[in-house]
Amino acid sequence: MSALENLSRYMLETYNVMKDTGLLLGSVGSDGKPNLMTIGWGLMGIMWRKPVFLVAVRVSRYTHKLLEENGEFTVNVPGKDMSEACEICGTTSGREVDKFERTGLKWRRGEFVRAPVLEGCPIVYECRVIYKDNVELQTLPEDLVKAVYQRRDWHTLYYGEILKIHERI
Amino acid sequence: MSALENLSRYMLETYNVMKDTGLLLGSVGSDGKPNLMTIGWGLMGIMWRKPVFLVAVRVSRYTHKLLEENGEFTVNVPGKDMSEACEICGTTSGREVDKFERTGLKWRRGEFVRAPVLEGCPIVYECRVIYKDNVELQTLPEDLVKAVYQRRDWHTLYYGEILKIHERI
Numbered sequence: 001m002s003a004l005e006n007l008s009r010y011m012l013e014t015y016n017v018m019k020d021t022g023l024l025l026g027s028v029g030s031d032g033k034p035n036l037m038t039i040g041w042g043l044m045g046i047m048w049r050k051p052v053f054l055v056a057v058r059v060s061r062y063t064h065k066l067l068e069e070n071g072e073f074t075v076n077v078p079g080k081d082m083s084e085a086c087e088i089c090g091t092t093s094g095r096e097v098d099k100f101e102r103t104g105l106k107w108r109r110g111e112f113v114r115a116p117v118l119e120g121c122p123i124v125y126e127c128r129v130i131y132k133d134n135v136e137l138q139t140l141p142e143d144l145v146k147a148v149y150q151r152r153d154w155h156t157l158y159y160g161e162i163l164k165i166h167e168r169i
Numbered sequence: 170m171s172a173l174e175n176l177s178r179y180m181l182e183t184y185n186v187m188k189d190t191g192l193l194l195g196s197v198g199s200d201g202k203p204n205l206m207t208i209g210w211g212l213m214g215i216m217w218r219k220p221v222f223l224v225a226v227r228v229s230r231y232t233h234k235l236l237e238e239n240g241e242f243t244v245n246v247p248g249k250d251m252s253e254a255c256e257i258c259g260t261t262s263g264r265e266v267d268k269f270e271r272t273g274l275k276w277r278r279g280e281f282v283r284a285p286v287l288e289g290c291p292i293v294y295e296c297r298v299i300y301k302d303n304v305e306l307q308t309l310p311e312d313l314v315k316a317v318y319q320r321r322d323w324h325t326l327y328y329g330e331i332l333k334i335h336e337r338i
Contacts, residue, residue, distance in 0.1 A: 004188060012181045015214060019173060043223055045184060045212035048313055054212055054223070131309055133302045133326075140300055144217055157302075 003051045003162045010077075010123045010165055011044050017077050018042055022086050025055055026074035026107070026116040027066040034107060034116035036099045037063045038090030042075065051162040053127050056155040059134075062094040064156060067129065072113035073160055077123040112163040122168055127160025172220045172331045179246075179292045179334055180213050186246050187211055191255050194224055195243035195276070195285040196235040203276060203285035205268045206232045207259030211244065220331040222296050225324040228303075231263040233325060236298065241282035242329055246292040281332040291337055296329025 017023060022038045029035070043054040053075055057064045067073060078086055085103040092099065100107060100116075107116035110126040117124045135154045137145050186192060191207045198204070212223040222244055226233045236242060247255055254272040261268065269276060269285075276285035279295040286293045304323045306314050 008181060008185055008188070011184060012177060015180060016177050018215060019177065041215045041217070043212035043214035043216060043221060045223070046187060046210045047212060047223075047225060048210070048309075048317055052212060054214070054216075056216060130313060131304070133305075133308075135300070136302075139302075140217075144299060148217055 003165060004046065006165050007044065007051045007162060010167075014044065014075070014077050014123060021078065021083060022090065024076040024078055024086065024089055024118060024121075025057070025063060026076055026118065027063045028070055028072065028115045029066040030069045032114065034100065035063060035066055035094035036076075036089045036105070036116070036118075037061065037094075038086050047159060048130070050130070052130075053125055053160045053162055055158050055160065056135075057158065058153050058155050060153045066094075067156075067158060070114065071129040072110075072115045073127050073129070073158070074110060074113065074115045074117055075125040075127065076118040076121045078118075079120050079122055082120065110164065117166060121166075124166040125160075125162050126164040126166075127162055129158050130161045131159040133157045172334060173215065175334050176213065176220045176331060179336075183213065183244070183246050183292060190247065190252060191259065193245040193247055193255065193258055193287060193290075194226070194232060195245055195287065196232045197239055197241065197284045198235040199238045201283065203269065204232060204235055204263035205245075205258045205274070205285070205287075206230065206263070207255050216328060217299070219299070221299075222294050222329045222331055224327050224329065225304075226327065227322050227324050229322045235263075236325075236327060239283065240298040241279075241284045242296050242298070242327070243279055243282065243284045243286055244294040244296065245287040245290045247287075248289050248291055251289065279333065286335060290335075293335040294329075294331050295333040295335075296331055298327050299330045300328040302326045
């Protein structure tokens with residue numbers, strides 16, 4: 001089954017977990033070391049005839065550095081028993097902490113990307129960046145800039161082509 | 170129920186219809202006249218803490234002119250009996266043809282936007298553009314530029330905040 005067809009089996013659960021507890025964005029730098037970051041925003045669907053997962057990463061983040069180096073990511077839908085790991089991944093930086101050591105989470109490389117595929121996840125997406133856009137603050141409504149970009153620490157929007165969706169890793 | 174919660178009830182059906190037959194993008198210009206266009210691409214999810222529907226419109230399109238004038242749109246999920254209307258809306262331009270006259274489709278204004286809400290649709294999204302980005306061809310992979318942008322007629326990516334989702338209009 002193509003990833004385009006496959007996405008319809010998983011998008012609803014993915015959206016609900018993103019909305020309620022967050023997802024784990026996996027990345028890897030040119031040194032091969034993987035990292036994780038908790039995300040609560042993301043878009044899914046079809047763009048350029050491809051299944052796409054769009055994620056947003058602030059330029060100050062360690063994950064941003066890794067995505068710029070490598071252009072690949074995974075989106076890991078955490079299981080219900082992984083809420084502590086999500087908390088840790090959302091409040092520490094991969095610059096200072098090895099999040100896999102800290103959380104005890106196990107991982108393997110993706111089939112199509114070097115970014116980490118987390119074991120124990122009900123759903124994992126492997127994605128390659130095919131387009132990106134640095135959010136231009138002057139294009140956003142002023143109230144949104146005030147609410148989200150007080151520190152002028154804008155996001156890069158990464159459009160990832162979904163190459164593979166894993167079920168129950 | 171908030172639109173963020175609500176989206177999880179409708180996104181799967183919306184994705185499936187988009188993938189299989191296309192959706193109808195409704196827009197309205199400063200003269201108040203509505204227009205429709207068939208789309209097969211779109212992303213849904215959460216961005217800037219808001220429920221978002223992202224659509225792509227080529228700069229040559231009449232809908233592009235209307236979105237630039239008005240910054241509002243609707244995404245109408247057509248019913249099964251509307252495939253002929255989708256065909257017409259996908260192959261004619263609102264510059265030359267009144268698509269409502271041609272298709273016989275009935276519409277009303279949205280509650281939050283002036284863009285047309287189509288009667289007979291199982292699901293309709295009312296959206297206001299909160300961010301947009303002109304696709305930069307040099308950022309895309311070369312094979313994708315060749316496949317989609319031979320004529321250098323690029324898309325603007327419109328991020329619409331979902332203000333309201335209608336069911337069974």
